[in-house]
Amino acid sequence: MARVTLGELIAVLDAAYPPSLAESWDSVGLVCGDPGEAVSRVMFAVDATAAVVDEAIGWGAQALVVHHPLLLRGVDTVAASTPKGALLHRLIRNGCALFTAHTNADSADPGVSDALAHALGLRVSGPLEPKSAAGVDQWTVNVPLEHADAVLSALFSAGAGGSGNYGEAAWRAPGTQQFRPLPGAEPALGRIGQLERVAEERIEVVAPPSARGAVLAALRAAHPYEEPAYHVTERAALRTGQGLGRVGELPEPETLRRFTARVRAALPGTVWGVRAAGDPERRISTVAVCGGAGDSFLGTVRRLGVDAYVTADLRHHPVDEHLRAGGPALVDAAHWATEQPWCAQAEGIVRFGLPALETRVSTLRTDPWTVGTVD
Incomplete structure (x- = not known):
């Protein structure tokens, strides 16, 4: 069996759930573990509770991948005498790494809400709150033919030329540049007052706006002209398939009563159960x-005009005000239950990327509620 390192596992998870998608307040990524160590067994769970850690260690996992961060807020100790510190010490002593994919997994495409939508049998059309693509500059540079390779190499070194999974990407086209040096100029080619025509290449590359200063400095240093001819445009921010939540459609319309039963059957059982707010006979399609x-x-789902909204942790007053404002029907399930389908999604991504690994989704319910009554 091929040796797989924790670092390789992290690379697969980061590609699926880019850390850059995490909210500014969040804490995602490797919590403990050595990226150079070998892993052969990986367990997935929503929470790193004491019982889940015991399950992972008992199974012999070298990595535990969870959705909820164990250390979300700043701490000044992870001593074994503290609840969270005790879990970390137990993981480290048993050679099991801990990795978190939280709001980055929420906004990824596919992500947590895709897994929920899939469990409910929805045809997803897009995010509830889409994220825009990262900004990008397009640089257009004219350069004499014999200097084109050197200038292009300098632009690449400064951070230009990246496009998705490709590097050193550029468009090159031949052309003719003309200019007339005026008094005070120090032309590399031509004479003051005379019109000059030069065979050149037009180079086009893209670069992140954060590299704008470095790219310009590299261009000026590598270009033979005193005043290089260049132009920079910034691409408009376009919506992507990434973002929080999802909007979808049922295969066939059904009543809220029946749709609520669908949600209950699709999600793992909890004491919290599944409850709905709205007319039980309301027709649900989107x-x-x-x-x-x-x-x-x-507010977003009211503006979108969907028929129902499925989520967790809904509160009395906001729900009441929402319904009185004419919003869609609401279906409220346990927090853990709405996120648990993600575990299978993450497991599938790792299995595809690293087929040599043995994987398992935790069998434990980490929803904290243990007793429920119905009047």
Whole structure:
């Protein structure tokens, strides 16, 4: 069996759930573990509870991948005498790394809400709150033919030329540049007052706006002209398939009563169960979903005009006000239950990227509620 390192596992997870998608307040990535160590077994769970850590260690996992961060807020100790410190010490002593994919997994495409939508049988059309593509500059540079390779190499070294999974990408086309040096100029070619025509290449490359200063400095240093001819344009921010929540459609319309039963059957059982707010006979066709706490999107789903919204942790007053404002029906499930389908999604991504690994989704319910009653 081929040796797989923790670093390789992290690379697969980061590609699927880019850390750059995480919210500014979040804490994602490797919590403990050595990227150079070998891994052969990986377990997936929503939470790194004591029981889940015991399950992972008992199975012989070298990595535990979870959704909820164990260390979300700043700490000044991970001593074994503290609850979270005790878990970290137990993981480290048993050679099991801990990795978190939280809001980056929420916004990824596919992500947490895709897994929830898939479990409910929805045809997803896009995010509930789309993220825009990262900004990018397009640089257009004219350069004499004999200097084109050198200038292009300098641009690449400064951070230009990246496009998705490709590097050193450029468009090159021949042409003729003309100019007339005026008094005070120090032309590399031509004479003051005389019109000059030079065979040149037009080079086009893209670069992140953050590299703008470095790219310009590299261009000026490598270009033979006193005043290089260049132009920079910034691409408009375009929506992507990434973002929080998802909007989808049922294969066939059904009543809210029946749709609520669909949600209950699709998600793992909890004491919290599944409850709905709205007319039980309301016709449901278009549905918005958000794994985890999603009451911040109540205004968004009203504007979108969907028929129902599935999420977790809904509260009395916001729900009441939402319904009185004419918003869609609401279906509220346990926080853990709406995010648990993600575990299978993450496992599938790792299996595809690293087929030599043995993987497993935790069998434990980490929803904290243990007793429920119905009047």
